[in-house]
Amino acid sequence: MRLHQAQSVLLMIDFQAGLLPVIEGGEAAIKEAAWLAGIASELQVPIWLTEQYPERLGGTAPALLDGLGQHEVWQKLHFSATEEAPFTQALAALERKQVVVCGTEAHICVLQSALGLLEAGYEVFWLSEATASRRPEEARLARERACANGAVAVTADMVAYEWLYRCDTATFKEVHQRFLKPRSAQAVTFY
Amino acid sequence: MRLHQAQSVLLMIDFQAGLLPVIEGGEAAIKEAAWLAGIASELQVPIWLTEQYPERLGGTAPALLDGLGQHEVWQKLHFSATEEAPFTQALAALERKQVVVCGTEAHICVLQSALGLLEAGYEVFWLSEATASRRPEEARLARERACANGAVAVTADMVAYEWLYRCDTATFKEVHQRFLKPRSAQAVTFY
Amino acid sequence: MRLHQAQSVLLMIDFQAGLLPVIEGGEAAIKEAAWLAGIASELQVPIWLTEQYPERLGGTAPALLDGLGQHEVWQKLHFSATEEAPFTQALAALERKQVVVCGTEAHICVLQSALGLLEAGYEVFWLSEATASRRPEEARLARERACANGAVAVTADMVAYEWLYRCDTATFKEVHQRFLKPRSAQAVTFY
Amino acid sequence: MRLHQAQSVLLMIDFQAGLLPVIEGGEAAIKEAAWLAGIASELQVPIWLTEQYPERLGGTAPALLDGLGQHEVWQKLHFSATEEAPFTQALAALERKQVVVCGTEAHICVLQSALGLLEAGYEVFWLSEATASRRPEEARLARERACANGAVAVTADMVAYEWLYRCDTATFKEVHQRFLKPRSAQAVTFY
Numbered sequence: 001m002r003l004h005q006a007q008s009v010l011l012m013i014d015f016q017a018g019l020l021p022v023i024e025g026g027e028a029a030i031k032e033a034a035w036l037a038g039i040a041s042e043l044q045v046p047i048w049l050t051e052q053y054p055e056r057l058g059g060t061a062p063a064l065l066d067g068l069g070q071h072e073v074w075q076k077l078h079f080s081a082t083e084e085a086p087f088t089q090a091l092a093a094l095e096r097k098q099v100v101v102c103g104t105e106a107h108i109c110v111l112q113s114a115l116g117l118l119e120a121g122y123e124v125f126w127l128s129e130a131t132a133s134r135r136p137e138e139a140r141l142a143r144e145r146a147c148a149n150g151a152v153a154v155t156a157d158m159v160a161y162e163w164l165y166r167c168d169t170a171t172f173k174e175v176h177q178r179f180l181k182p183r184s185a186q187a188v189t190f191y
Numbered sequence: 192m193r194l195h196q197a198q199s200v201l202l203m204i205d206f207q208a209g210l211l212p213v214i215e216g217g218e219a220a221i222k223e224a225a226w227l228a229g230i231a232s233e234l235q236v237p238i239w240l241t242e243q244y245p246e247r248l249g250g251t252a253p254a255l256l257d258g259l260g261q262h263e264v265w266q267k268l269h270f271s272a273t274e275e276a277p278f279t280q281a282l283a284a285l286e287r288k289q290v291v292v293c294g295t296e297a298h299i300c301v302l303q304s305a306l307g308l309l310e311a312g313y314e315v316f317w318l319s320e321a322t323a324s325r326r327p328e329e330a331r332l333a334r335e336r337a338c339a340n341g342a343v344a345v346t347a348d349m350v351a352y353e354w355l356y357r358c359d360t361a362t363f364k365e366v367h368q369r370f371l372k373p374r375s376a377q378a379v380t381f382y
Numbered sequence: 383m384r385l386h387q388a389q390s391v392l393l394m395i396d397f398q399a400g401l402l403p404v405i406e407g408g409e410a411a412i413k414e415a416a417w418l419a420g421i422a423s424e425l426q427v428p429i430w431l432t433e434q435y436p437e438r439l440g441g442t443a444p445a446l447l448d449g450l451g452q453h454e455v456w457q458k459l460h461f462s463a464t465e466e467a468p469f470t471q472a473l474a475a476l477e478r479k480q481v482v483v484c485g486t487e488a489h490i491c492v493l494q495s496a497l498g499l500l501e502a503g504y505e506v507f508w509l510s511e512a513t514a515s516r517r518p519e520e521a522r523l524a525r526e527r528a529c530a531n532g533a534v535a536v537t538a539d540m541v542a543y544e545w546l547y548r549c550d551t552a553t554f555k556e557v558h559q560r561f562l563k564p565r566s567a568q569a570v571t572f573y
Numbered sequence: 574m575r576l577h578q579a580q581s582v583l584l585m586i587d588f589q590a591g592l593l594p595v596i597e598g599g600e601a602a603i604k605e606a607a608w609l610a611g612i613a614s615e616l617q618v619p620i621w622l623t624e625q626y627p628e629r630l631g632g633t634a635p636a637l638l639d640g641l642g643q644h645e646v647w648q649k650l651h652f653s654a655t656e657e658a659p660f661t662q663a664l665a666a667l668e669r670k671q672v673v674v675c676g677t678e679a680h681i682c683v684l685q686s687a688l689g690l691l692e693a694g695y696e697v698f699w700l701s702e703a704t705a706s707r708r709p710e711e712a713r714l715a716r717e718r719a720c721a722n723g724a725v726a727v728t729a730d731m732v733a734y735e736w737l738y739r740c741d742t743a744t745f746k747e748v749h750q751r752f753l754k755p756r757s758a759q760a761v762t763f764y
Binding site: 384529546 | 626630650653656680681684689692707710711714717718721722
């Protein structure tokens with residue numbers, strides 16, 4: 001199954017200031033998530049954030065919040081976002097069945113949320129390079145477990161090009177100029 | 192599928208004194224298993240041990256038994272625990288459908304037991320880092336084969352947080368203080 | 383499922399001059415694809431090429447076109463070839479259900495085309511060593527995702543021997559002499 | 574699914590003198606296959622060999638034949654043994670549904686035979702360490718493809734202990750003494 005812009009939600013789990021310093025690869029994960037969030041904003045894909053027990057773990061990291069477009073923040077006490085009724089009801093109300101997940105820690109809150117979403121019938125896309133744990137081995141096993149349960153591992157580039165769908169639109173040119181081209185010395189100029 | 196405390200059993204296969212000296216990573220496996228067993232005790236998850244032909248291979252290793260809470264020990268002659276009727280009848284009587292398996296050797300007694308449990312309809316969670324063989328390559332292939340048959344590879348941390356379910360309980364605080372926090376220099380203080 | 387010569391199409395996605403210089407392993411991918419295309423020609427397996435927005439990305443690379451036998455070229459604006467009606471109609475008209483895919487970039491146009499073909503009911507064979515992306519990690523994840531959706535990863539050698547089916551034919555001897563034997567210092571002389 | 578002695582056949586594909594010199598890891602594969610064949614003989618598991626076009630590729634390698642117990646040899650011209658009617662009819666007549674496959678080359682004759690057996694309804698066990706190709710990468714991809722189609726990757730040790738089933742029999746003691754114990758400096762004395 002491919003991603004469709006009109007069916008997608010970008011869900012960023014617990015990218016919190018109190019967690020990030022101990023996460024292996026946490027900064028790179030934030031950077032990757034922020035890049036895709038920029039494209040999501042451009043394409044009107046809803047951006048949702050969760051925060052686990054923010055009184056203790058702090059709010060969402062400034063590295064992600066700075067420059068982030070319109071978004072919603074959901075606080076939670078369960079490790080899985082899907083155990084919080086307001087979140088699940090609001091998500092159902094969006095009527096979008098494809099959820100791109102990322103965040104920290106891969107093997108705790110991201111994994112439990114992904115499994116809960118799969119159980120609820122959503123298509124779950126695991127944004128590998130924007131998902132991290134204290135131990136990289138656990139991030140890897142979390143991805144494998146999510147995928148064994150039906151999630152699909154993706155890169156931000158895959159998501160972007162599937163949302164964009166075709167190359168002869170004004171939207172593609174805009175996103176290409178602002179996001180795709182600047183990202184890499186090897187960006188293809190016109191695709 | 193996620194793990195639930197009320198549905199789980201922790202099954203530790205053949206961590207026996209006569210086997211451990213030849214197992215690659217045997218000590219680390221015991222340590223991982225013992226850590227999760229401590230949490231299982233705290234959460235009233237039944238802890239079951241098997242011993243293969245103990246007259247020859249010796250009893251369960253002291254490194255696991257020392258400090259282990261309430262548990263049951265099952266002796267066996269078949270490589271798979273599921274071929275021993277008293278074991279399978281008692282397990283059915285528990286009415287818990289999720290079995291977290293670990294032990295030695297991964298590719299013989301743990302694997303055969305896991306496959307037998309899957310055939311009998313249990314959900315099997317393969318505790319990768321607490322499961323070992325003489326040759327690490329065989330432990331890896333055993334995990335792959337178990338997973339190809341429906342088992343789910345997990346880490347002890349995954350299991351612990353799924354059993355704990357939410358962070359605003361007295362149980363979480365107790366387990367966090369005694370098990371989660373001391374485990375790593377990078378433990379998150381409050382989660 | 384095995385490949386059958388009479389059911390196969392070789393589909394080469396966007397091996398374009400404007401893309402190749404930035405593709406990691408692009409030259410090796412072209413070489414592998416060209417080798418299999420030679421055998422496809424010999425066995426009357428249709429060879430189809432796509433080109434993404436050739437005004438911008440250039441036509442198919444000369445390294446592939448030079449010496450290429452009879453083939454058809456399809457231009458496209460969607461990243462997935464399956465979103466272009468003339469392509470999908472012509473493919474259906476071939477009445478061949480096995481599509482061997484390769485090309486660049488693995489995680490964009492090859493992946494989207496492969497997923498589209500799978501959705502349309504084709505058997506898709508992912509020619510790993512003839513499929514590449516700017517970042518090798520994305521080529522790997524693209525293959526994993528295609529396979530999780532039902533594609534089958536193959537090598538050119540696998541495809542060749544499945545098309546050839548048996549070793550006691552004049553066709554085998556011809557293909558062996560011209561393609562199999564020269565390929566490697568370790569070629570088996572008579573198979 | 575576990576292996577059962579009474580349901581198994583050991584099928585060794587094309588371990589031929591003319592192929593072995595160019596196979597990466599060919600000698601180790603033969604050694605592994607010969608070790609398991611010794612146990613198969615002891616347990617009355619039928620041992621079948623195939624030879625591809627022996628006039629050209631030579632007969633089965635002496636390293637495998639020397640000391641090999643009762644066995645049957647099938648010559649073939651198709652790369653897949655399952656395309657030879659006498660072979661498939663005789664296999665069906667055995668009324669054993671579990672086939673342990675190994676041999677050379679992994680990605681050609683072993684793979685095609687394994688896929689053919691799976692299509693015919695057999696359970697196929699891929700003996701990884703006794704299966705090899707000129708390029709190890711192709712042996713790895715062949716295993717992945719076979720497993721994606723339903724085959725199960727196993728080691729010789731897994732097969733042996735599943736066939737043996739329990740440790741308190743005269744057969745186990747005999748096989749342990751002759752095969753399991755001598756194999757490794759780390760053999761467990763009594764299991």
